[in-house]
Amino acid sequence: MTKNSGRSAAGLTNARSQKMAEVVARQLLDRIVAESLEVGDRLEWESELLLLLGVSRSSLREAIRVLEIAGIVKVRTGREGGAIVQRPSPDDFARTATMFFQAMRCTYRDLISARIAIEPGIYEAAARRATPAAVAQLRALWDQEGDFEAHAATNRLFYSELPHAVADASGNAVLVLLVNAIAGVFMRHMDRFSVSQQHRREAARVALLTLDAIEAHDTKRVARLVRANLEAWLDIADVHYPHVLDSVVSWDS
Numbered sequence: 001m002t003k004n005s006g007r008s009a010a011g012l013t014n015a016r017s018q019k020m021a022e023v024v025a026r027q028l029l030d031r032i033v034a035e036s037l038e039v040g041d042r043l044e045w046e047s048e049l050l051l052l053l054g055v056s057r058s059s060l061r062e063a064i065r066v067l068e069i070a071g072i073v074k075v076r077t078g079r080e081g082g083a084i085v086q087r088p089s090p091d092d093f094a095r096t097a098t099m100f101f102q103a104m105r106c107t108y109r110d111l112i113s114a115r116i117a118i119e120p121g122i123y124e125a126a127a128r129r130a131t132p133a134a135v136a137q138l139r140a141l142w143d144q145e146g147d148f149e150a151h152a153a154t155n156r157l158f159y160s161e162l163p164h165a166v167a168d169a170s171g172n173a174v175l176v177l178l179v180n181a182i183a184g185v186f187m188r189h190m191d192r193f194s195v196s197q198q199h200r201r202e203a204a205r206v207a208l209l210t211l212d213a214i215e216a217h218d219t220k221r222v223a224r225l226v227r228a229n230l231e232a233w234l235d236i237a238d239v240h241y242p243h244v245l246d247s248v249v250s251w252d253s
Contacts, residue, residue: 024055024063029072032085043073043083070096090164090180097181101249109245111182112237116230118178119163120223125170127214127222134169135215141165142211162207166214185249199236203229 028043037043044052049060064083067073071092073083101111126134141162167179206229213222237245 020055020059021062021066024053024059025066027053028063028067028083032072037085039085039087041085043085045082090176091184093177094181094184098185098249099251101185102251105248107246107248108185109234111185111249112230112234112245114182115163116227116234118182119230120227122163122167122170122172122175122179123210123214123222123226124219125172125175126166127217127219129171130169130214130217135211138162138165138169138211138214142208162210169214199233203233 028049031037031043043049046057046060050057053060055063064073064075067083068075071086071088074086076082076084100106130138163179163183164176167176170176206225210222210225213225234245
């Protein structure tokens with residue numbers, strides 16, 4: 001066997017091991033869901049899983065590592081250690097999604113366009129399903145900032161914080177993940193899109209009207225408000241920050 005053929009064989013072995021690790025990761029996730037394991041529950045010991053799944057130790061450990069990166073389990077050492085079930089957070093999904101945004105050369109313009117397409121429907125769902133408790137939580141977002149002028153100064157509520165809370169109020173876990181993946185980028189980079197005080201005041205005004213529409217279960221009005229405000233913001237950014245809009249989102253966003 002030549003040196004090159006030896007390398008090819010090793011590479012093939014690694015590829016097979018990685019593929020097997022994905023299969024095992026899916027099997028472990030299936031077990032977590034099927035057995036209704038809760039946060040803090042531990043998977044079987046490694047020796048038990050090896051017998052149960054009939055795989056190599058390297059494939060099993062790589063599979064657990066895949067789940068750990070996704071926030072589904074956490075590996076603890078010691079006598080009480082092992083693979084402990086965790087509840088993956090929207091932030092875990094957002095970090096992975098942002099990596100794909102960069103790999104696909106997605107720009108901030110792409111993300112804003114996606115928000116325009118998605119968020120009116122999310123606000124509609126929230127207005128349709130919002131309970132008094134959910135409305136109270138949304139109002140608390142406004143109250144914690146202080147007053148109207150404070151909201152106008154920060155300009156964060158409408159573009160970053162409110163979408164997260166509204167997605168929660170919609171009661172749809174898929175929407176929560178999507179909003180956190182997209183709107184979360186803007187929450188961390190609002191300083192790159194500074195706008196005039198006039199526009200900040202307008203955004204604060206629309207945010208308050210949006211809360212009123214959700215509380216009134218006015219689905220059509222809330223969708224119009226959200227779409228119009230995002231489109232207006234895109235127009236402003238297109239004039240003042242085209243270089244930012246057309247820059248690629250980075251994984252560390």
